[in-house]
Amino acid sequence: MNYELFLAKRFTASKKHKSSISSPIIKIAITAISIGIVMMLVTVATGVGLQQRIREKISVFKGHIQIINYDNNSSETTQNPISINQDFYPDFSNLKEVIHVQPFATKAGIIRTEKDFEGVVLKGVSIDYDWSGIGEYLIEGKLPVFTKETSTEVLISKIVSDRLGILVDDKFDMYFIKDNSARLPNRRVFTVSGIYNSGFKEFDESFVLGDIKHIQKLNKWKENQVGGFEVFVDDFSKINETGLDIYKQIDPMLNSLTLVELFPAIFEWLKLFDINIAIIIGIMVLVAGINMITALLVLILERTQTIGVLKALGSTNWSIRKLFLYNASYLIFRGLLIGNIIGLTLLFIQKYFAIIKLNPETYYVSSAPVSINLWQVLALNIGTLVLCLLMLLIPSYIITKISPAKAVKFE
Structure with a gap:
């Protein structure tokens, strides 16, 4: 006892x-x-x-790890394309930590309305884009639907919507500067399919999500050329180790950057x-x-x-x-x-x-x-x-x- x-x-x-x-x-x-x-x-x-x-929130717009061309600078304005035909796409079969890989491309432009204008970045995504992340922040409308044909549907933020007075189903003009310094910019007409609000002002006031085929045509890229790849991992605590493993396995002309490296201050x-x-x-x-x-x-x-x-x-x-x-x-x-x-x-x-x-x-x-x-x-x-x-x-x-x-x- x-x-x-x-x-x-x-x-x-x-x-x-x-x-x-x-x-x-x-x-x-x-x-x-x-x-x-x-x-x-x-x-x-x-x-x-x-x-x-x-x-x-950051990974919704940037992924956990980005694979881009070594020649690309940190600007969203210009990107050197890379081929979509990579050994790691669509699956990193030899890295179990990787759960999804998706191509993307970005191009800066200006949204112009009758009363105002706003500088933004068009982020082009493909059919296999994972919408679950940004879908959580959808407050109006619906997510864009992309097929093999070029879609004019885009997703804009509430900040851009409020500033320019653009609502769901509205059409707007977006202008892109030509690389050959021509006077007249390229013009594209988009339709707002939905409005999101992530609460991350730095991204909300900048990004418009649309079809990657627009950027390929604007940059005169081939259909198999993209700006880079976003990689998602299952364990963020090991992102540095996974980022290093990815870097070792990709082409020597490509570079991989983790979110920690992209946003060190945060x-x-x-x-x-x-x-x-x-x-x-x-x-x-x-x-x-x-x-x-x-x-x-x-x-x-x-x-x-x-x-x-x-x-x-x-x-x-x-x-x-x-x-x-x-x-x-x-x-x-x-x-x-x-x-x-x-x-x-x-x-x-x-x-x-x-x-x-x-x-x-x-x-x-x-x-x-x-x-x-x-x-x-x-x-x-x-x-x-x-x-x-x-x-x-x-x-x-x-x-x-x-x-x-x-x-x-x-x-």
Whole structure:
């Protein structure tokens, strides 16, 4: 029989314990643990959620990894074409991390209406383009449908729609400068099939999605020539390794760039969230641990006579220390339970009702995104429990210094 656990349960359930001097201190300790786990859950869920959301939005417009011609510069204006007949297209059969490859091409132009004009970039995509990403942000109309014939349907952003007053099913003129410096630009007439709003202003005010065949004709490319390829992977945490593997397997005249390399400033900013999360978790665990140490010392002081009696009956120091650690574990479990109920409730409310709003110009999202991961929740709870118990091992050592003879007389 585990008599230490039996006694710990009796101590916890006793009415004397609930009305003793240690009662308010224990309640403060439980409250500290509850608040700590709430803060940790919210910090991790919102921090990771924001990182994932921003990565998803960027990948919608750029893919996870881009394969382009080495001669291409960073501008969207000019691109040197590459052949679509590549060993890795349409499937990277020897890289299981790659889940989809799609060709693209871009060309800068100007949308002209009767009252206004706007400079944008036409992103041309093909039949095998994955619309699921951008489709999530569709707010009006429908997604374009591309076939073997050249389609005039395009997808524009809400920002462009509001600025120019272009609505779904409206037609508009778009002009492209000719490469031969001719005076008259190339003119194309497009029809708005749908309007999207990703909340990422940098992309929303720039990109119009249309048929890649327009860009091939404007640039006088062949049907098998494209601007580059967008590669999507299943595990973004290994994007650098996957990007290197892709670089090794593509033609020497081609280059591969990951999102981290394309947008270093954004991803350096996102890394700060990891530091903030670690700092907040450390502070919360430290505060919870200090409160539990205080509560344990009070419990030991309150039970000094009991400790003396147990020692007189032959209990070892470690046995008595286990008794109080069991008692402390129960208090930590209570704090974690209350904290998890409150924290997860708040997170699910935010996840489904988006109560907390953010400035999209600063955070690239309109509301605080939430990512609830079961393994992260378990890791936080187990980590808090283990660290608190480790911190309690030191103060529990005071039990070894209590003399049975003096403890029995203690008042």
